[in-house]
Amino acid sequence: MVTVVAGSDTYGRVKSVAGVPIVTKFAMLHMLPLWPLASWYALGESTRETTGVPMLATHSKSTMPAIPLASLDRASVVMAYLRGVFGAFALLGFIPVLFVGIMMLTGEHLDDFAAIAFRIALGALALGIVGGGATYLFGRASARDRDLRLCCSELIRLPIDPARVQATDHDWILEASRAAAAESGARDGRATHLLQLVEARLAIGRGAETDLHERKTEELLAKLVKPE
Incomplete structure (x- = not known):
């Protein structure tokens, strides 16, 4: 059974100065940012409140001490989406790499299809890790x-x-x-x-x-x- 998790959460942490970053609150589904709601100067860690029916459908809402910005921070919104995309690449690549890696360790022979799939998954995993890490370099304050x-x-x-x-x-x-x-x-x-x-x-x-x-x-x- 798949639990449907909807609600809101904060993503796109950028431009941190003296421990105070800019973050954006998004409507989210299964931890993926859907559309931005507001950007904040975050002054502390977020807390999450979850309601609903466990193992069926839940609504999650995060709150944190923060000062709201007058408008959305574009860099925060872009970085949130990019990190979501790169995170998806890393996840989709990790599972096949793990599965094929276990096969290789146990000495099982890989056919041509499995070998090609392994290379594609390894590339997706590398892209997700490298690309996701790069967003934190470009998300620094000027x-x-x-x-x-x-x-x-x-x-x-x-x-x-x-x-x-x-x-x-x-x-x-x-x-x-x-x-x-x-x-x-x-x-x-x-x-x-x-x-x-x-x-x-x-x-x-x-x-x-x-x-x-x-x-x-x-x-x-x-x-x-x-x-x-």
């Missing part, structure tokens, strides 16, 4: 995104880009940043630039003169980030 999020975290205490979060989170981000800047401003002039950076990113999130505030972001990062 140097600019890393610098930006780390600078903002000095005030927000979270490595996030305020420009990307939902408007409902703008107020607490601004209040927390102003409070942190006021606390350290008397001792560290850097706090003024950090607060200006957060304010510029929030302005971008509101759609206010995006080009102007992007240029201001670059100017502030040049002052805040020391060349390596």
Whole structure:
């Protein structure tokens, strides 16, 4: 009997900075991502709640502490689908390779069909492993995104880009940043630039003169980030 498992789960973990990645919540079927629902800055591990009839049909829902993004993260969505495809290749290749490998170890002769099938399965397994691993290399945060999020975290205490979060989170981000800047401003002039950076990113999130505030972001990062 095949158990039908439907619901939602998080996939496409990318752009991790200081342990905070971007993930996307998908509607899923049998652990395969179907369509994206929302992207988040993930702040912790997910927990899963499962309801339904065991061994027949269940509904699974994952939740995690997170800050929702204002829009889907394209890289996260693409990586989720790619990892699903490569995972399928690895699974489909692993089973025949295991079966034929056992035959070879027991000394059983392989006919031409079995030999060809083994080569195809081995290729699928290699493609799944190599391709799946490569997605984690291409899913890294850019140097600019890393610098930006780390600078903002000095005030927000979270490595996030305020420009990307939902408007409902703008107020607490601004209040927390102003409070942190006021606390350290008397001792560290850097706090003024950090607060200006957060304010510029929030302005971008509101759609206010995006080009102007992007240029201001670059100017502030040049002052805040020391060349390596």
